[in-house]
Amino acid sequence: MITASSTLRGHIIQACLQLETTGLNRGTSGNISCREGDHFLITPSGMPTAQMHPAHIVTMNFDGKVIGTGKPSSEWRFHSDLLKHRPELNAIVHTHSPNATALACLREDLPAFHYMIAIAGGDTIRCAPYALFGTETLSHYALEAMRDRKACLLANHGLIAAGRDLDEAMAVAIEIESLCQQYLLARQNGQPVLLSTAEMQAVIERFRNYGRNVNSPE
Numbered sequence: 488m489i490t491a492s493s494t495l496r497g498h499i500i501q502a503c504l505q506l507e508t509t510g511l512n513r514g515t516s517g518n519i520s521c522r523e524g525d526h527f528l529i530t531p532s533g534m535p536t537a538q539m540h541p542a543h544i545v546t547m548n549f550d551g552k553v554i555g556t557g558k559p560s561s562e563w564r565f566h567s568d569l570l571k572h573r574p575e576l577n578a579i580v581h582t583h584s585p586n587a588t589a590l591a592c593l594r595e596d597l598p599a600f601h602y603m604i605a606i607a608g609g610d611t612i613r614c615a616p617y618a619l620f621g622t623e624t625l626s627h628y629a630l631e632a633m634r635d636r637k638a639c640l641l642a643n644h645g646l647i648a649a650g651r652d653l654d655e656a657m658a659v660a661i662e663i664e665s666l667c668q669q670y671l672l673a674r675q676n677g678q679p680v681l682l683s684t685a686e687m688q689a690v691i692e693r694f695r696n697y698g699r700n701v702n703s704p705e
């Protein structure tokens with residue numbers, strides 16, 4: 488029987504496959520979660536996407552308990568805390584994508600070098616301080632770096648992207664990986680000229696007016 492839950496589980500697996508085909512994820516480091524009522528679904532720990540079936544997606548409540556069976560991603564804590572504390576977000580994508588991770592290893596925020604930075608909701612994409620993966624401390628840092636944003640970098644680790652649904656969270660993840668690539672390329676050739684606060688405010692206003700469309704309004 489196809490239910491809303493099984494459709495969402497299938498959608499999560501499709502998104503995991505997309506992370507691989509777009510080069511954002513290799514192996515088993517990436518993970519995805521989606522809110523489903525008063526609980527959430529999350530990808531399992533250490534399982535290659537090719538082996539993943541809907542039944543492998545783990546159900547958890549916001550107290551960190553597994554409902555049913557399965558072992559959730561070791562990063563379940565920040566997924567759970569973000570979904571719990573940010574009711575407007577319903578999907579979280581986490582990857583160790585090469586360019587975002589390279590910038591995260593420099594422990595730098597991604598500045599307003601390009602107007603598309605506004606896709607994350609502000610004029611920077613912050614880099615959270617380093618903490619051991621899977622810990623409450625890392626989750627605390629991630630929540631702080633995600634304040635008023637749909638994305639952040641995690642120092643010496645990777646990227647978190649979020650959205651009101653999984654399609655938006657994936658679009659944010661893919662765009663930010665591309666922005667990090669562009670920024671690192673620009674840095675190899677000089678010092679990128681940053682957009683002003685007023686210039687970025689105009690972009691943020693324009694994006695707001697375009698509503699659901701997270702892509703460039705061109």
Ligand SMILES: [Zn+2]
Binds near residue numbers: 582620644
């Ligand atoms: Zn990770």
